[in-house]
Amino acid sequence: MAEEEVKFTVTIDGIPVNVAPGTSILNAARQIGGDIVPPAMCYYSKLEGSGGKCRTCLVKVSKGSEKDPRPMPKLVASCRTTVMDGMEVQNITSPEVVDARKGVVEFLLINHPLDCPVCDQAGECKLQDLGYEHGAEQTRYEFGRRTFERIDIGDKIQLHMNRCILCYRCVYVANQLTNKREHGILHRGDHSEISTYIEEALDNDFIGNVIDVCPVGALTDKTFRFKNRVWFTKPVDAHRDCPSCSGKVTLWYKGADVLRVTGRKDEFGEVEDFICNTCRFDTKQTNQWILEEPTKVDKESVINSNHYYNFNPPAVIQENPSLQEANEEQLARTEKLK
Numbered sequence: 072m073a074e075e076e077v078k079f080t081v082t083i084d085g086i087p088v089n090v091a092p093g094t095s096i097l098n099a100a101r102q103i104g105g106d107i108v109p110p111a112m113c114y115y116s117k118l119e120g121s122g123g124k125c126r127t128c129l130v131k132v133s134k135g136s137e138k139d140p141r142p143m144p145k146l147v148a149s150c151r152t153t154v155m156d157g158m159e160v161q162n163i164t165s166p167e168v169v170d171a172r173k174g175v176v177e178f179l180l181i182n183h184p185l186d187c188p189v190c191d192q193a194g195e196c197k198l199q200d201l202g203y204e205h206g207a208e209q210t211r212y213e214f215g216r217r218t219f220e221r222i223d224i225g226d227k228i229q230l231h232m233n234r235c236i237l238c239y240r241c242v243y244v245a246n247q248l249t250n251k252r253e254h255g256i257l258h259r260g261d262h263s264e265i266s267t268y269i270e271e272a273l274d275n276d277f278i279g280n281v282i283d284v285c286p287v288g289a290l291t292d293k294t295f296r297f298k299n300r301v302w303f304t305k306p307v308d309a310h311r312d313c314p315s316c317s318g319k320v321t322l323w324y325k326g327a328d329v330l331r332v333t334g335r336k337d338e339f340g341e342v343e344d345f346i347c348n349t350c351r352f353d354t355k356q357t358n359q360w361i362l363e364e365p366t367k368v369d370k371e372s373v374i375n376s377n378h379y380y381n382f383n384p385p386a387v388i389q390e391n392p393s394l395q396e397a398n399e400e401q402l403a404r405t406e407k408l409k
């Protein structure tokens with residue numbers, strides 16, 4: 072007889088969920104979904120070893136477990152704390168957690184410039200969201216902010232070190248997705264900085280993914296830079312037969328032009344599949360892709376201000392028979408939706 076799978080019951084903000092032993096509190100909360108999911112600026116489920124750096128995911132464990140119901144003495148990072156059977160956790164139902172998160176945001180903003188109006192990440196920035204949700208109106212910080220000289224890391228990726236919150240995600244991407252590691256974090260404490268060591272270009276096939284994992288605007292796409300604001304673009308899911316990656320992407324349209332290509336992101340802002348540089352930087356013609364449907368965007372997102380629910384093929388498709396053929400299925404679906 073097959074052994075019964077052991078599950079632990081954990082209650083988060085009053086909502087119980089059964090999860091496998093070894094699951095983190097954050098991932099248990101993600102299984103419930105919705106507002107009770109703690110924000111995560113450094114944890115990334117697809118990157119091994121990530122998490123534990125930013126403290127935005129702090130929660131209160133008000134009951135340790137069924138066997139030992141004592142509460143944990145201080146707030147814990149939910150991305151690095153595994154569940155116990157009978158554990159009770161508070162996130163948004165704990166004023167202490169909400170207050171602590173406000174403090175973490177204040178710390179993250181000590182050195183982060185408030186240059187959202189000129190930053191390419193605006194509208195997709197996790198720190199911007201956190202700032203709106205938990206930020207204070209004013210900073211209490213009186214000292215000079217850290218500033219850095221511009222470092223050139225190649226013709227495709229822009230590093231803007233002043234905006235970096237040292238989450239380490241890009242370092243894990245370089246370590247785990249590419250076959251050579253060219254950049255990392257130098258120094259420690261408030262001297263820490265992302266560097267390419269000898270300021271070499273990051274030129275391997277999957278390195279473009281650092282752009283997608285960066286939660287702020289420290290690593291942005293030079294091929295898209297200053298071309299448009301993200302809320303004026305229309306995201307469409309598309310795929311192609313790519314020899315290096317899954318070829319499943321989101322195309323960001325302005326009119327008939329693809330302004331940028333990114334990995335597809337899930338509800339927690341993580342990419343579903345890492346994509347290669349060829350798909351990201353060098354494949355920006357609609358006829359190189361099979362279009363699927365408009366990307367589903369969170370209703371709270373600023374990108375949704377321009378969201379449309381039916382597939383609205385760009386004019387270039389409507390005028391070109393070979394493109395119509397490539398997107399036959401999608402066009403037929405659109406007809407049905409009319």
Ligand code: SF4
Binds near residue numbers: 238287
């Ligand atoms: S550059 Fe971005 S991804 Fe890399 S450590 Fe800084 S904030 Fe994180």
Ligand code: FES
Binds near residue numbers: 114123149
């Ligand atoms: S997401 Fe948990 S510490 Fe950063």
